[in-house]
Amino acid sequence: MIMRPGQQLLLPANPFFIWGSLIAAMLVNMVQNMGLWGRAAWTPDVLAVVLVFWTVHQPLRISIGGAFVFGLLMDVHQGGLLGQHAMAYTVLSFFAITVHRRLLWFTVPSQAVQVFPLFAVAHAVELAVRMFNSGTFPGWWMLLAPVAEAVLWPVATLVLLAPQLRAPNPDANRPL
Amino acid sequence: MPLGTLDRDPPPFFRQGPSALSKLAVFSALAFFLMVADVRFKVMQPLRVVLATVLYPAQWLAMRPVLLYQHSSQYFSSLATSQAAQQEVLLKHSLQSQRANQVEQLSLENVRLRKLLGLRERLQAPAMAAQVLYDAADPYSRKVIIDKGMADKVGLGSPVLDESGVLGQVTRVYPLVSEVTLITDRDHAIPVLNTRTGARGVAFGDVSLHVDAMELRFMAANADVAEGDLLTTSGVDGVYPPGLPVARIEKVERRVDAVFARIYCVPLAMVAGAGHVVVLEPTTTQIPARPIPDVVTVVPRRGASK
Numbered sequence: 001m002i003m004r005p006g007q008q009l010l011l012p013a014n015p016f017f018i019w020g021s022l023i024a025a026m027l028v029n030m031v032q033n034m035g036l037w038g039r040a041a042w043t044p045d046v047l048a049v050v051l052v053f054w055t056v057h058q059p060l061r062i063s064i065g066g067a068f069v070f071g072l073l074m075d076v077h078q079g080g081l082l083g084q085h086a087m088a089y090t091v092l093s094f095f096a097i098t099v100h101r102r103l104l105w106f107t108v109p110s111q112a113v114q115v116f117p118l119f120a121v122a123h124a125v126e127l128a129v130r131m132f133n134s135g136t137f138p139g140w141w142m143l144l145a146p147v148a149e150a151v152l153w154p155v156a157t158l159v160l161l162a163p164q165l166r167a168p169n170p171d172a173n174r175p176l
Numbered sequence: 177m178p179l180g181t182l183d184r185d186p187p188p189f190f191r192q193g194p195s196a197l198s199k200l201a202v203f204s205a206l207a208f209f210l211m212v213a214d215v216r217f218k219v220m221q222p223l224r225v226v227l228a229t230v231l232y233p234a235q236w237l238a239m240r241p242v243l244l245y246q247h248s249s250q251y252f253s254s255l256a257t258s259q260a261a262q263q264e265v266l267l268k269h270s271l272q273s274q275r276a277n278q279v280e281q282l283s284l285e286n287v288r289l290r291k292l293l294g295l296r297e298r299l300q301a302p303a304m305a306a307q308v309l310y311d312a313a314d315p316y317s318r319k320v321i322i323d324k325g326m327a328d329k330v331g332l333g334s335p336v337l338d339e340s341g342v343l344g345q346v347t348r349v350y351p352l353v354s355e356v357t358l359i360t361d362r363d364h365a366i367p368v369l370n371t372r373t374g375a376r377g378v379a380f381g382d383v384s385l386h387v388d389a390m391e392l393r394f395m396a397a398n399a400d401v402a403e404g405d406l407l408t409t410s411g412v413d414g415v416y417p418p419g420l421p422v423a424r425i426e427k428v429e430r431r432v433d434a435v436f437a438r439i440y441c442v443p444l445a446m447v448a449g450a451g452h453v454v455v456l457e458p459t460t461t462q463i464p465a466r467p468i469p470d471v472v473t474v475v476p477r478r479g480a481s482k
Contacts, residue, residue: 027238033313034235035242041315064199068207076227077235079321079348079355080314082220083210090207094200133215135316136362142315 004105010164013058017163022062022070025050030077041138044148047074048092048122052115053156055096056103067093084129092122112153119146221348228350239309304328304455306336309353318361318381318388318447320344324455325352333415335456341421341444342366342409343453358447359422360388368392368422369410373400376410379423379441388447390423392439397430401439414460 025047054062071086095118167174214220312319334346336356348355360381368379382391405425411418423441430437
């Protein structure tokens, strides 16, 4: 394994934390819908951000199959066409797999710029599928959604990588 | 440094699994199959019900902070707001009471006249109160979720009303919740009757104006339709009981080159902010079955097919 210059050695990722964070992201999506913004089209898909994050960082644990299952659950929750999120997340996860070796060599802000096309493609897949099936165009505000997701990338990196950044042997000077 | 602290397992040489591209192909094909089965063949409802049951605890959990916020904001709403609301209700009540007092007498008179004419009794629809939980998140359609489902025997296709008019129709029933398609959804059509002229028509959902509106289609360009006409359900579909207010006509565009007039309507129900609704049983169960059409036997004439 080639180490990047200045790369910090990380603790192993806890599988429970990975799956728990995915479920928590789904809950955040639900709260956005139920309580905050209803059916607004510009809301960032937090689950997509977390899925891409884990696909890039732990491609052996979270891959296209997991993305597909979470996509199906989002479809059932939203009550739209069954399979539209499953397809969008499958495509998203595939592109995340293709960029995962290159992406982590960049700084976090430029990573955010590079994952933006991924989210845009996922939303475009969803839009194409629904327009083909006589859906209502949700308005131009939906262009904000991939931007918001790319903006959330540094936040996701900060939060989801925190457990792996702890000291391997905590003592009195390094409690965490 | 203790062992097992590094996340640096060597990647497996032989157990690589299927490639990402083949996985993409398989799962995209599966998603495509699901979409076709859902839209074309309508066979995915059992899978939806199973997944919705799995998802229900998560939805319940996500609903808690939302409900907590709503309840607390209601709790701290000022006295003045509630007094104003009460005044409004009293005013509405006094306006309605005059008409309501006449109902007894009018309905008696109606029953007698109908008997006199030998007409069928008006269909009675049993009603059930329900609460709108949240808007369905799908931005490509107009649907809401209500808190009654299979457990409360909500029937597929039941009409849903709020206090001022028809709100929509139940299109999917899950064990504990149901999905209501609003009358402003693009795929929703409702047979209506113009109360001023008695002309029947069909109103469709229309969101092309960037607001939740409806459109009365297939009315001739010279039809007698005016702004401000009230549209009610006509009852010819066997789903909606007749006489429920649906919409009011907002604008009529007549063009010389078009056969039909473009008629925009505003729904009377609060499609954007309904809270409490009434779910009626569809009247389809009460109307008699269709008569069996006479079998027309076509005897080919000799020498006709030359």
